[in-house]
Amino acid sequence: MDERKPAGTGAxxxxxxxxxxxxxWRDTYAPLVRDRGERExxxxxxxxxxxxxxxxxxxxxxxDPETQxxxxxxxxxxxxxxxxxxxxxxxxxxxxxxxxxxxxxxxxFKALLDAGQTGLSTAFDLPTxxxxxxxxxFARGEVGxxxxxxxxxxxxxxxxxxxxxxxxxxxxxxxxPANAIWAMYLAxxxxxxxxxxxxxxxxxxxxxxxxxxQKEYIFPPAPSVKLVVxxxxxxxxxxxxxxxxxxxxxxxxxxxxxxxxxxxxxLADGIHYVRKGIERGLDVDTFAPRMSFFFNVHxxxxxxxxxxxxxxxxxAREMRDVYxxxxxxxxxxxxxxxxxxxxxxxxxxxxxxxxxxxxxxxxVLGGTNSLHTDAYDEALSLPTxxxxxxxxxxxxxxxxxxxxxxxVDPLAGSYYLEHLTDEMERQARVYFEQIDAQGGVEAxxxxxxxxxxxxxASYQQxxxxxxxxxxxxxxxxxxTESAQMPVLLVDPQVVDVQLRRIExxxxxxxxxxxxxxxxxxxxxxxxxxxTMPAFMACAHAFCTLGEQMDVLREVYGVYEESVQV
Amino acid sequence: xxxxxxxxLIAKPGLDGHDRGAKVIARALRDAGMEVVYTGLRxxxxxxxxxxxxxxxxxxxxxxxxxxxxxxxxxxSELLRQRGADDVLLFGGGIVPDQDLPALRELGVAxxxxxxxxxxxxxxxxxxxxxxxxxxxxxx
Numbered sequence: 001m002d003e004r005k006p007a008g009t010g011a012x013x014x015x016x017x018x019x020x021x022x023x024x025w026r027d028t029y030a031p032l033v034r035d036r037g038e039r040e041x042x043x044x045x046x047x048x049x050x051x052x053x054x055x056x057x058x059x060x061x062x063x064d065p066e067t068q069x070x071x072x073x074x075x076x077x078x079x080x081x082x083x084x085x086x087x088x089x090x091x092x093x094x095x096x097x098x099x100x101x102x103x104x105x106x107x108x109f110k111a112l113l114d115a116g117q118t119g120l121s122t123a124f125d126l127p128t129x130x131x132x133x134x135x136x137x138f139a140r141g142e143v144g145x146x147x148x149x150x151x152x153x154x155x156x157x158x159x160x161x162x163x164x165x166x167x168x169x170x171x172x173x174x175x176x177p178a179n180a181i182w183a184m185y186l187a188x189x190x191x192x193x194x195x196x197x198x199x200x201x202x203x204x205x206x207x208x209x210x211x212x213x214q215k216e217y218i219f220p221p222a223p224s225v226k227l228v229v230x231x232x233x234x235x236x237x238x239x240x241x242x243x244x245x246x247x248x249x250x251x252x253x254x255x256x257x258x259x260x261x262x263x264x265x266x267l268a269d270g271i272h273y274v275r276k277g278i279e280r281g282l283d284v285d286t287f288a289p290r291m292s293f294f295f296n297v298h299x300x301x302x303x304x305x306x307x308x309x310x311x312x313x314x315x316a317r318e319m320r321d322v323y324x325x326x327x328x329x330x331x332x333x334x335x336x337x338x339x340x341x342x343x344x345x346x347x348x349x350x351x352x353x354x355x356x357x358x359x360x361x362x363x364v365l366g367g368t369n370s371l372h373t374d375a376y377d378e379a380l381s382l383p384t385x386x387x388x389x390x391x392x393x394x395x396x397x398x399x400x401x402x403x404x405x406x407x408v409d410p411l412a413g414s415y416y417l418e419h420l421t422d423e424m425e426r427q428a429r430v431y432f433e434q435i436d437a438q439g440g441v442e443a444x445x446x447x448x449x450x451x452x453x454x455x456x457a458s459y460q461q462x463x464x465x466x467x468x469x470x471x472x473x474x475x476x477x478x479x480t481e482s483a484q485m486p487v488l489l490v491d492p493q494v495v496d497v498q499l500r501r502i503e504x505x506x507x508x509x510x511x512x513x514x515x516x517x518x519x520x521x522x523x524x525x526x527x528x529x530x531t532m533p534a535f536m537a538c539a540h541a542f543c544t545l546g547e548q549m550d551v552l553r554e555v556y557g558v559y560e561e562s563v564q565v
Numbered sequence: 566x567x568x569x570x571x572x573x574l575i576a577k578p579g580l581d582g583h584d585r586g587a588k589v590i591a592r593a594l595r596d597a598g599m600e601v602v603y604t605g606l607r608x609x610x611x612x613x614x615x616x617x618x619x620x621x622x623x624x625x626x627x628x629x630x631x632x633x634x635x636x637x638x639x640x641x642s643e644l645l646r647q648r649g650a651d652d653v654l655l656f657g658g659g660i661v662p663d664q665d666l667p668a669l670r671e672l673g674v675a676x677x678x679x680x681x682x683x684x685x686x687x688x689x690x691x692x693x694x695x696x697x698x699x700x701x702x703x704x705x
Binding site: 146 | 589635636
């Protein structure tokens with residue numbers, strides 16, 4: 001109605017949800033804004049969801065808390081998967097670390113455990129992520145640079161030296177070569193006498209988001225997904241405490257997506273793995289309980305909290321109502337979260353600590369089960385030990401000083417938050433329909449749908465930053481010169497250490513055993529059998545990562561995306 | 566001579582797949598009226614320099630976030646020189662600490678843009694630098 005939207009004030013009108021809101025708008029809000037104006041013509045979240053000046057109970061008129069929220073530890077898990085929230089157990093503080101040689105990273109792991117961290121998370125270098133040994137020509141210049149180099153079981157044994165695989169859970173950010181690296185970790189544990197039934201941890205193993213966002217894929221989508229399904233099938237039987245896949249929105253967001261796209265694409269990926277597992281003839285309740293998730297926590301505080309709550313609700317509903325899961329653990333979306341690396345600035349880097357603290361709080365209020373907080377110097381280099389420690393301390397402040405952990409899901413019932421949570425679920429379901437209409441996730445990857453969606457979103461964000469309609473403190477506003485920060489320098493000797501160890505491995509192993517194990521892998525791949533037993537044999541026989549991936553490159557071929565800007 | 570559009574090659578050297586920055590820059594330069602060639606992922610220095618020579622570009626921008634910037638800038642710079650293309654402006658962007666900037670300048674890297682740079686700054690930089698270099702080249 002025209003009289004509710006006076007000309008020239010920019011007062012944002014999203015329509016009145018009911019008469020009480022309408023009265024307030026007409027009598028109190030509109031006259032004020034007509035006189036004084038507002039800072040923006042349009043208020044919206046980072047994902048471009050329009051935000052009204054006020055949310056009231058009238059905005060939630062269709063909202064039934066019993067069906068939309070339920071109770072903590074109960075369907076649809078909007079309020080969290082644990083009935084006691086953080087009262088029983090805090091989230092796992094799990095800092096992503098890895099650089100240089102396995103020896104150096106082992107030192108960082110032990111320092112983090114000594115500082116009170118409760119789980120490990122391993123960053124591998126690019127050659128490892130792409131399935132090349134440290135001595136491959138493509139590895140030149142990259143060994144140990146953005147993570148630790150692991151080319152064989154020998155590296156894995158050094159990396160986890162003195163760390164008990166039965167008591168410390170380890171997450172490994174590895175995707176295309178995940179099966180091989182996981183097998184090396186398990187072989188390491190077995191050689192130390194560990195019982196695989198007691199070994200816990202996570203392999204990221206989410207190849208779909210690599211095609212969508214991070215682009216560290218090797219093989220084409222179909223065989224890549226087949227390798228993931230091998231772990232869904234084998235893992236629960238052999239390593240029942242292992243999270244076989246961590247379906248990741250983190251990288252989708254870092255590549256420039258909105259929060260809604262992150263939510264929708266990640267859950268679509270998770271659902272794709274479920275469909276493929278069922279297609280193989282697996283009972284969904286055998287593998288779904290070991291699937292976990294990984295989300296970004298970015299700057300828009302309420303939107304991020306809403307995203308995590310919506311994710312749990314959508315997953316529970318899809319799994320129960322569409323995929324027929326009955327085990328409650330299949331319905332529970334357990335997630336790791338990490339603060340947004342892409343939100344960090346190279347300018348005035350200490351300001352990043354404030355960003356990280358607020359993002360961490362959003363993750364906790366969103367009910368994350370595990371958290372990594374970024375270090376303030378990550379827009380410059382890998383974190384120094386001091387910066388990584390401060391980031392861990394930030395989580396400890398949230399955990400022990402703020403009191404937000406005292407009651408479960410303390411923000412539930414907030415008119416704004418519940419509105420946003422509903423809106424994000426609604427928008428995510430629109431994307432599900434678009435993806436299904438194209439023939440599913442793999443088809444949408446091949447058609448470039450995701451790249452196009454994310455590319456447009458990231459370009460729009462950059463244009464808004466350039467135009468200063470989106471403010472980044474220290475970047476396009478409030479600029480001051482900052483002093484040079486100390487950065488982590490990776491020891492250039494890392495390559496030599498790695499080359500010597502690979503040489504020793506190749507010279508010292510039983511060549512027949514290595515050859516047989518690789519032949520076993522080849523026949524498993526050719527015959528379409530589960531590859532995990534063969535990867536275990538390869539690990540124990542000290543086959544290198546590159547040798548194993550070369551076998552699969554020959555059988556499956558390699559993938560190249562069509563370039564589009 | 567100096568009035569045809571600025572031609573730029575944006576390249577992703579090495580194994581890293583983080584292409585957000587490269588794509589955003591490519592699009593911003595194109596929107597600013599430049600002719601932009603984007604190489605796609607996983608390019609060797611040789612592939613990049615071949616493309617630069619074939620496409621006869623004024624400038625090559627490398628996007629490196631993996632910490633391997635010294636290695637790739639050195640290789641591309643040396644190959645450009647070997648191919649007689651050292652008049653091409655070499656610049657870049659990514660996760661590069663200040664500490665490495667002097668060594669990169671020594672290698673002939675004209676400018677490195679770090680996270681937070683406005684695309685307009687990159688546009689302005691190329692508009693200012695490329696015509697000057699073209700003039701110097703035609704006079705020399």
